[in-house]
Amino acid sequence: MNYTFQFRDIFNAWQFLAEGLATTLHLSVVTMVFGMAVGVACAAARLYGGPALRAAVGAYVEIIRNTPLLIQLFIVFFGLPSLGIRLDALTAATISLTINLGAYATEIVRAGLQAIPRSQIEAGHALGLSGLQVFRYIVLAPALRLMFPALASQFILLMLATSIASQISVQDLFHAASIIQSRTFRDFEVYTVIAVLYLALALLLRAAFALIYRMAFANR
């Protein structure tokens, strides 16, 4: 091993890293919000919907969970234009990642909702709550606590997976690495630095989720 590591050039290009980090965070947070909405809607549809709706949601979950995210991104970004739907890279990535996270969230939320005993729902109805009120206060609120740890892990996996969006030219943290690499030719160093940044982001997210969990569910 006679290789001289040089990190100076990489730290000099910190503004690329900062911009990339901002895009990665933006993409992650937006996808978490939309993906969660898709997950709750699809889980509710799968549990309470008609047979056709249930089958459709089931197919959606299976198709997404059994195909690679990279290919899903390629279909949305490179494939859809041939059907006349042109999206910029960031929009295509947001849509693909939302669809992807939505499928995983559906399964997690469904398991959480199913864990609420039937008698509680009946008690809610007996108190004169409407169907939507029962869903919101009796089912969803306590179920959220049950599913929170699984969702938090899924969100962190999603944040790491946003790096794949760089392959359709989204200018995220991983893309910043390739820019710096082409300017400095310090490829090994730059990807090590990027890995450390992702790791820091993952640990930060985990700490944030732990804090949210404690604040939201501790005294119930």
Next chain:
Amino acid sequence: MIREFTLIDVFYLVAAIRWTLVLSVAAFAGGGAIGLVVAIMRVSAFAPLRWLAAAYVQLVQGTPLLCILFVFFFGLSIFGLPVQAWIAATLALSIYASAFLGEIWRGALQSIPKTQWEAGGALGLGFAEQLRYVIVPQAVRVSIPPTVGFLVQLVKNTSLAATIGFIELAREGQLTTASTFQPFTVYCTVAFLYFLLCFPLTQLSRALERKYNVVG
């Protein structure tokens, strides 16, 4: 010269599946070997070993697989290895798999009641013997469904090896797109082929879970 997307292209894509499978099997073998060590370290009585394994898992699970791939790809020459995509892909996917398999297997080992360890100890078995004859045979049943479930993730994630130029199913899809210019048809075909690989594994994992009646 742009040509049509024809049956022969589908055959090329189907043929590329073998490299996806080879990479998956290699990564599972490598990841399984390291993962076993990680799992055993995680349940060992010696605290620093536990911490070391936990830190390793945290490090790998907190880094995108894409990053691990690129670090290995560009790092090969530093360690005097030839810069070849398949070496980097196999190493990176093995490391990735080892962290997840290690955690799955640790969970399986820890699901066995402590009294079983104590019973082994009472019979005069050492740590390795308790593990080998008492704990592992029981833990294997618990670990099989989630392990098969993780295989689905592994097969899907071999597609990332395409980004460093390893020619497997996803990369073959990119190449076919470049020559036929029909991305929608090609990538949908590729997605369908991945689905054919992964869906049976998903179903198998579920069936095993029901059979062993454990929560994965």
